[in-house]
Structures are given as structure tokens and as C-alpha cells.
Amino acid sequence: MNFSFTEVQSMLRDSITKFVQDEYAFSVREKLAKTDLGFSVDNWQTFAELGWLSIPFAEEQGGFGGSVVDSMVLMEEFGKGLVLEPFIATVLLFGGALNHCGNRELMNSLIPSIIDGSLQGxxxxxxxxxxxxxxxxxxxxxxxxxxxxxxxxxxxxxxxxxxxxxxxxxxxxxxxxxxxxxxxxxxxxxxxxxxxxxxxxxxxxxxxxxxxxxxxxxxxxxxxxEGLTLLQKVVDETIVAVGGETMGVMEKLHSTTVEYSKTRKQFGVAIGSFQVLQHRMVDMFMACEQTRSLLYRAACSVTEGKDDAPQDVLALKTMIGRAGKLVGDHALQIHGGIGMTDELDVGHYVKRLMMINSFFGDADYSQQKFSELSLSGLSCAS
Structure with a gap:
């Protein structure tokens, strides 16, 4: 699949990457996670000022006019920093429902307030x-x-x-x-x-x-x-965006694990020289690449409104659960006991993967629904 990002999407990715690196260190994130609110109001306003909250909304409401792919790009970088701010809940789910409701008066009334950061949903x-x-x-x-x-x-x-x-x-x-x-x-x-x-x-x-x-x-x-149809459309778009977040989390775990294997020594040599661990890190890499391929397929299907988009989203959700568990398990095992501690970020990334798996249907549930849709399609064709 020839899938390349536009110049604007690359600029968006770079700006979020810089924010995560400069303002969202793991120690800062942990302090935010322990507050009563669970995130930073100042960060939320920064998101608004940088235009990130406007991405999925139409220009007539003051939005960026972006697509599912734009949200996916943003969420991948958020995943690398384990960003806590409620972008999924407010912009993707709440804002997504407003975006597809068809009530222009309601959209024009509420969406600008989401964009400027004054309304959360x-x-x-x-x-x-x-x-x-x-x-x-x-x-x-x-x-x-x-x-x-x-x-x-x-x-x-x-x-x-x-x-x-x-x-x-x-x-x-x-x-x-x-x-x-x-x-x-x-x-x-x-x-x-x-x-x-x-x-x-x-x-x-x-x-x-x-x-x-x-x-x-x-x-x-x-x-x-007829609310279920609208809700399912919003959920499918959100799952694609969260698929981007999953990629950010898994790639962060993979790169962290590879770096750790180069410095951690056992029997006088770096553990990265052990062939069995090299195989595990290759498995992590392959899981990431397979997930990315399905993510791009689902993003294209949802964006183009294809008939098989629901199946592609379910396939992606199944892969997210399976690949996320493999990457998380290998990262913890290679890091050893330290990987389970709260002081190291590895365990927190694994926890996020576990929660993403259960987000609107875990891997087993998604696979079952995929099978049901496939069988339904075969019945209709016959």
C-alpha cells in the first residue's frame, strides 16, 4: 500500500512530537495522573491555541477540516507520550457525534466552544x-x-x-x-x-x-x-484514531526495549546479543508493522465510506488487541522485574495497551463480530 502523509500532516506530527518531548516528560505525566482532575487544564488550552482541537471539524465551524487520517496522525504522537488530556472523549466521541448529527444550529453552537477549549464533553x-x-x-x-x-x-x-x-x-x-x-x-x-x-x-x-x-x-x-447508526459511525472513526495511538505506544515500547537490550548486561555481555531475545524484538517489530498495515487500510476504508469499512475496523481492533499483548508481554519480559515497577514508564505503556484493547470491544469480541459480519455478507451474496 502506497500511503504517504501530506506536508500539513507531517507538520502536525512534528509539532505534537516537539510538545511531547519538551512538555510531557514521563515524570510530568505521572504528576498529572495523580491529580483529582487527571489532566492539565493549561495543556488543554495549549491544544486549543495550537489548533489541535479543531482537526476533525469543518472550516465553517472554525475547524481545520481534517479527516480520520489527521486524527490518526495526532493520536500516534499522543500515544508516544501517554497523553492524558481528554481528546478522545471530547473531540473524537462527543465532537464526532455532533459532527454527524446534521443539526447545523447545534453544531454551530457547540463545536466552536470545543475548538477554543471552553467546552468539554x-x-x-x-x-x-x-x-x-x-x-x-x-x-x-x-x-x-x-x-x-x-x-x-x-x-x-x-x-x-x-x-x-x-x-x-x-x-x-x-x-x-x-x-x-x-x-x-x-x-x-x-x-x-x-x-x-x-x-x-x-x-x-x-x-x-x-x-x-x-x-x-x-x-x-x-x-x-436511529441513534445506533450514528453512534457506530463515530465509534468506527474513533477506533481508527485510537489505532494511531496504539502504534505510538507499541513503537515506543519497541524502541525502549531495543535500547535497554544494548545497555543491560548479563554474563558479561549485553542481553541484546542473545539470539532468543533478538527474535522476540523482531516479533515486536513485525507486530507493529502488521498493525500499521491494517490501520492504514481501515483509515482509507472509513475515509472513503467503503461498504467493508466496518469489517476493516473490526479487523484492526482485533489486531490491536493481539499485537498489543505481544508487544507488551515481550517488553516486560525483556526488561525483567524493573519493567513492572511504577518508577519505569514501560509498565505504564503496557497498561495503556491493555485499556485500549478493552476500548469498545476487546480482541475476542471484535473477532467474533468480524466473523458474524463476514458470514452475513456471504449469506447475502448467495
Whole structure:
């Protein structure tokens, strides 16, 4: 595949690389991870000033007019620094849902505030019983005086504690497991009837469980009863971008491990001279390259709106889980006991890979869904 970046994308990558190297040392990142907020407000404003928060949005809203590939380029560099700021939750998920909602008035009202850094958002779409199934929705939206009120609970809401606005998936018709009957609603994060319980994931990311008790909505984001289609489109685009982050994490682990093998000595020689460890580091390199190939395929499919884009995204998500585990395991094993300590960054990169694997479906789940889609396509063809 002949895949090359534009001059603008290369400039974007270089600017983020410089920021991560100069401003996001591992020691700084660890201090941020231990704060109540879990990230830096100053960094978020810097992202806004540098135009990074505008990347996926149209020029008419003051955005950069970028594509999934632009977001992928940015996220790869974020992955190398284990950046904690809520770009995924606010820009890719929340902003992505607004981007595809078709409500120009709502888009023009909210997207400029995302771009200038004054508005943070989140998407609440997971429930305790649903695991990775976005169609398993028990949260209810009931008609009330021409509008709707929400009741239910959402879990693992990324940036849920810091968000100003939340997009919530709720059932307006059909039964709990039906693809139809799901609608996306916009609510104020501080509205009456909302209760949040925030907690920290093992990779340092802050999430929240949120209960809704007869909460008034601000707007309907999707066509009533057809929210799952919009949500899945946003999730597919986000997974491609997170695939870029995965590449950044895996390549950082690979380069760190190779450098360590050149300096760590055993039996009087560098451990990098041992053939069995060389084989493992080659396996790490191959896992990175295979993942990158699938990432580029998925990015092209999603950007061009191809019919097989959902399958390509699921294939990518499966590869992310498998390759991420291989790279993480080898990095820890070659580093030995020190790789498990909090003082060394290796273990933190591995934890991030583990959390990325579970993000909107782990490798096993994604492989199963890929098989189901493939069999469905064969049935239709016959």
C-alpha cells in the first residue's frame, strides 16, 4: 500500500512530537495522573491555541477540516507520550457525534466552544449489563410535555466527571437488545437528577459512572430511534484514531526495549546479543508493522465510506488487541522485574495497551463480530 502523509500532516506530527518531548516528560505525566482532575487544564488550552482541537471539524465551524487520517496522525504522537488530556472523549466521541448529527444550529453552537477549549464533553453509551454491546440499552427516555426525560445508569463514561455536556444513548422504543429504538440525547452535565461517581482506570484515565433520574434533555442528537447508526459511525472513526495511538505506544515500547537490550548486561555481555531475545524484538517489530498495515487500510476504508469499512475496523481492533499483548508481554519480559515497577514508564505503556484493547470491544469480541459480519455478507451474496 502506497500511503504517504501530506506536508500539513507531517507538520502536525512534528509539532505534537516537539510538545511531547519538551512538555510531557514521563515524570510530568505521572504528576498529572495523580491529580483529582487527571489532566492539565493549561495543556488543554495549549491544544486549543495550537489548533489541535479543531482537526476533525469543518472550516465553517472554525475547524481545520481534517479527516480520520489527521486524527490518526495526532493520536500516534499522543500515544508516544501517554497523553492524558481528554481528546478522545471530547473531540473524537462527543465532537464526532455532533459532527454527524446534521443539526447545523447545534453544531454551530457547540463545536466552536470545543475548538477554543471552553467546552468539554463525553459520550455515555455503556451500561453494567451491556459489556461491549452498544445496542444493549436499558436507559429509558420518556416523552414529557413535547420533550424527553432520561432515567437510567451509564458506566465507564470517559471524561464524565469533567464534561460540561454529555451525549447519552437511551431507548425510546423496542426492547432492551434491539438495534432500533435507540436515540442520542444531549444533556447538561450539571442538570438536576444527575449523579456522578468518578474513578481512575489503571492507565490513569479518569472515568465516571453516571445515574440519570428524570433528567431533562437539551436536544435530540440523532433521528429518534436511529441513534445506533450514528453512534457506530463515530465509534468506527474513533477506533481508527485510537489505532494511531496504539502504534505510538507499541513503537515506543519497541524502541525502549531495543535500547535497554544494548545497555543491560548479563554474563558479561549485553542481553541484546542473545539470539532468543533478538527474535522476540523482531516479533515486536513485525507486530507493529502488521498493525500499521491494517490501520492504514481501515483509515482509507472509513475515509472513503467503503461498504467493508466496518469489517476493516473490526479487523484492526482485533489486531490491536493481539499485537498489543505481544508487544507488551515481550517488553516486560525483556526488561525483567524493573519493567513492572511504577518508577519505569514501560509498565505504564503496557497498561495503556491493555485499556485500549478493552476500548469498545476487546480482541475476542471484535473477532467474533468480524466473523458474524463476514458470514452475513456471504449469506447475502448467495
Amino acid at each position: 463525553s459520550v455515555a453509551c455503556f451500561e453494567r449489563q451491556s459489556r461491549f454491546d452498544l445496542s444493549d440499552v436499558a436507559t429509558k427516555a420518556s416523552k414529557n410535555a413535547g420533550s424527553y426525560i432520561l432515567s437510567g445508569e451509564k458506566v465507564i463514561v470517559y471524561n464524565g466527571a469533567s464534561a460540561d455536556k454529555i451525549i447519552v444513548s437511551a431507548r425510546t422504543s423496542s426492547d432492551q437488545f434491539n438495534d432500533d429504538g435507540i436515540t442520542l440525547f444531549l444533556v447538561d452535565a450539571n442538570a438536576s437528577g444527575i449523579e456522578k461517581t468518578s474513578y481512575r482506570m489503571m492507565d490513569g484515565q479518569m472515568v465516571a459512572n453516571i445515574t440519570f433520574d428524570n433528567v431533562a434533555i437539551e436536544a435530540v442528537i440523532s433521528t429518534v430511534g
